[in-house]
Amino acid sequence: MPKRLIIVGAGGFGREVHDWATDAIAAGAAWSVAGFLDDNPEALDGFEMPVSIIGPASTHEPADDEVFVCAIGEPRIKLQIARSLRARGATFTNVIHPTAFIGQRNKLGVGLVLCPYSIITTNVTIGDFVSLNLHGTIGHDATVGDGCTLNNHTDITGWVQMGEGVFMGSHASVLPDAKVGDYARIGAGSTVLRSAKPHTTVVGVPAKRLPSFETPTRRAG
Ligand SMILES: CC(C)(COP(=O)(O)OP(=O)(O)OC[C@H]1O[C@@H](n2cnc3c(N)ncnc32)[C@H](O)[C@@H]1OP(=O)(O)O)[C@@H](O)C(=O)NCCC(=O)NCCS
Structure with a gap:
């Protein structure tokens, strides 16, 4: 089973990262995009996205079949959220466009x-x-x-x-x-x-x- 890729941050950069990830999957990357984590449950309202917001990053409990990537622009917030998820056991992956x-x-x-x-x-x-x-x-x-x-x-x-x-x-x-x-x-x-x-x-x-x-x-x- 491919790992489920979860994108942390559902803003404009998050939607871009979603698209770069689907391009990477088409080129052979071994995950499927599962959805986003975002504190704002309405962040994707008005955008036609094939996946939705799973919940906030602050309370998410990472599962063994999940991998993560952070799509947050502000470095301090990005590091705080990413390090907190990693402390709870999250595994991060690289999204590399083809x-x-x-x-x-x-x-x-x-x-x-x-x-x-x-x-x-x-x-x-x-x-x-x-x-x-x-x-x-x-x-x-x-x-x-x-x-x-x-x-x-x-x-x-x-x-x-x-x-x-x-x-x-x-x-x-x-x-x-x-x-x-x-x-x-x-x-x-x-x-x-x-x-x-x-x-x-x-x-x-x-x-x-x-x-x-x-x-x-x-x-x-
Ligand atoms: C540098 C930056 C972070 C400063 O933001 P800020 O702290 O809100 O600063 P302000 O907008 O209040 O500007 C303060 C002063 O710096 C000047 N200034 C701001 N950015 C500047 C830049 N990139 N180049 C030259 N001068 C700049 C402003 O004209 C202003 O000058 P003044 O006081 O003489 O009027 C911001 O302007 C910037 O360049 N951000 C990059 C945005 C970007 O590229 N985002 C990409 C992702 S979408």
């Missing part, structure tokens, strides 16, 4: 989504729960930490070191040897030349840190 290209000598984690026309070249190391969206590329000797969300046309070049939970907007680039800290956000169309610090948002070409707007503390006296 048009994705994966070169040689790469180390890939689990729970990956490799979308149409994405490319991973050579000697790349990728953690768990990473999504590489349409036309995204990861170049030679790069490392990408758990839970990164790499949107359409992102370009991670050679020797880049990227921490966990990084969000790259559409058409963002990171130049060779650059370092991107955990949970950094790189704006759409932006280019990181050398580094982006952890937990910062950087935008522009070259990418500069957005000021953080913290509530000013009133001076006593």
Whole structure:
């Protein structure tokens, strides 16, 4: 019996991942798509999908015949839900579209989504729960930490070191040897030349840190 693939997240990316999974099944992947987990039972209302929402991820008890993939864009939420499901025994699988290209000598984690026309070249190391969206590329000797969300046309070049939970907007680039800290956000169309610090948002070409707007503390006296 093929394993039942459950997609965690029934938003727009979830519906895309459903379609990439059915393409992968047509090309020989050994699962059937069973449905979605989502806290919002109405997330698929108005969309004609062949499978429905099974229930919320927070209470789902994984069964032996189920495998999972996470289709959530926000890295922190994705990692929290995926790690919680894994702690309850869930097994994650990789949804790899038949048009994705994966070169040689790469180390890939689990729970990956490799979308149409994405490319991973050579000697790349990728953690768990990473999504590489349409036309995204990861170049030679790069490392990408758990839970990164790499949107359409992102370009991670050679020797880049990227921490966990990084969000790259559409058409963002990171130049060779650059370092991107955990949970950094790189704006759409932006280019990181050398580094982006952890937990910062950087935008522009070259990418500069957005000021953080913290509530000013009133001076006593
Ligand atoms: C970088 C980003 C996360 C910041 O979002 P935010 O914290 O809500 O920031 P704001 O929209 O309030 O913008 C803050 C400032 O940064 C600027 N800015 C935001 N994104 C920018 C970008 N990608 N490039 C250049 N400047 C940008 C804004 O113009 C604004 O400048 P101002 O203060 O001078 O007016 C967001 O703009 C972005 O690029 N997201 C990527 C979206 C994407 O590609 N999604 C793909 C999946 S659908």
